[in-house]
Amino acid sequence: MSNIEFFNQLAKSTNTYLNTGRMSLFDFQVYRRTFDDINKKIGLKSGDRVLDLGGGCGQIASYMARHVREVVLADGAKVALAIARKNLSRFANVTYQLVDITVLPLPFENNSFDHIVCYSVVHYLRDHNEFERLVLDLLRVVKPGGKILIGEIPLVDKAQAYFEERRKKPFLNFFLNARYHVKKFLLKAMYGFGKVDETQTTGLKYTRPVIQTILGKIPGMRFELLEQDKKLPFANSREDLLILRAV
Ligand SMILES: C[S@@+](CC[C@H](N)C(=O)[O-])C[C@H]1O[C@@H](n2cnc3c(N)ncnc32)[C@H](O)[C@@H]1O
Numbered sequence: 001m002s003n004i005e006f007f008n009q010l011a012k013s014t015n016t017y018l019n020t021g022r023m024s025l026f027d028f029q030v031y032r033r034t035f036d037d038i039n040k041k042i043g044l045k046s047g048d049r050v051l052d053l054g055g056g057c058g059q060i061a062s063y064m065a066r067h068v069r070e071v072v073l074a075d076g077a078k079v080a081l082a083i084a085r086k087n088l089s090r091f092a093n094v095t096y097q098l099v100d101i102t103v104l105p106l107p108f109e110n111n112s113f114d115h116i117v118c119y120s121v122v123h124y125l126r127d128h129n130e131f132e133r134l135v136l137d138l139l140r141v142v143k144p145g146g147k148i149l150i151g152e153i154p155l156v157d158k159a160q161a162y163f164e165e166r167r168k169k170p171f172l173n174f175f176l177n178a179r180y181h182v183k184k185f186l187l188k189a190m191y192g193f194g195k196v197d198e199t200q201t202t203g204l205k206y207t208r209p210v211i212q213t214i215l216g217k218i219p220g221m222r223f224e225l226l227e228q229d230k231k232l233p234f235a236n237s238r239e240d241l242l243i244l245r246a247v
Contacts, residue, residue: 003124007077013191024233035063037229048114054121058084065091074099108141119151123204132214148243157207159237220246
C-alpha cells in the first residue's frame with residue numbers, strides 16, 4: 001500500500017479531528033496551536049496567496065483561510081481532499097488540487113505563491129534526493145522574498161537526545177512510555193482496528209547535518225531549523241525548516 005493510499009484510509013477512518021495521525025487525543029486546540037506556530041514563523045498577511053502542500057483534510061488550512069487572501073490546498077490523497085472540500089466549504093478563498101509531490105515539476109507557475117507550507121509531509125518521501133528535488137521546485141514556485149515552511153520534520157538526532165535525557169528519570173520515563181502506548185491503543189481503536197494499515201508507510205528520517213548538507217549547497221536562499229511550540233505533539237523529536245527565498 002502506498003503512503004497516499006494509507007492517507008486515503010486514514011481520512012475515511014474516523015472524524016476529521018483525529019485523521020491526521022496526530023497523537024493529541026485530548027488537545028482540542030492542536031490545529032489552532034499548530035497554525036499559530038506556523039504563522040509566528042511566516043507572518044502571513046491578509047493579501048497573501050499561500051500553498052498548503054500535503055494539506056490533507058484541511059485542518060490547518062481552515063485557520064490559514066481566515067488570515068490570507070487565497071489558499072491552494074494540494075494533496076495526493078483524493079479522499080482527504082474530498083473531506084477538506086466538504087469541511088472548508090464555508091471558505092470561498094480555498095481551492096483544492098490533487099497533486100503528487102514526487103512528480104515534478106509541481107503543477108504551479110513560477111513565483112506564484114507568497115508563501116508555501118508543507119507540514120508533516122516530507123517523511124513520506126522515499127529518500128533525501130526526493131526531498132532535495134522538492135525543495136528546488138518549491139523555490140521555483142514561491143515568489144522572491146517568500147517563505148517556505150517545511151514543518152514537523154522528524155530529526156533522529158533530536159529524538160535521540162530527548163530519549164537519552166528521559167531515561168535518566170526512570171519513573172517519568174515509565175509514565176511517559178505507558179501514556180504513549182495507551183494513546184496509541186486508543187487511536188487505533190478509534191480508527192477501527194485493522195482498518196488503517198500503517199505498516200507500509202515511509203518514515204524517512206532526517207538529521208540536522210543531513211539537512212545542512214542538502215540545503216547548504218542550494219544558492220539563492222537562507223534556511224534555519226526552528227523548534228516547535230512545546231505543546232505540539234511532536235515537539236520533542238521534530239522541528240520546522242524555514243526557507244527564505246532571496247529577493
Ligand atoms: C500527516 S498528514 C499531514 C496533513 C497536514 N499537513 C497536517 O499537518 O495536518 C501527511 C499528508 O501528506 C500527504 N502526502 C503524503 N505523500 C504524498 C505525496 N506523494 N503527494 C502528495 N501528498 C502526499 C498525505 O496524503 C497527507 O495528507
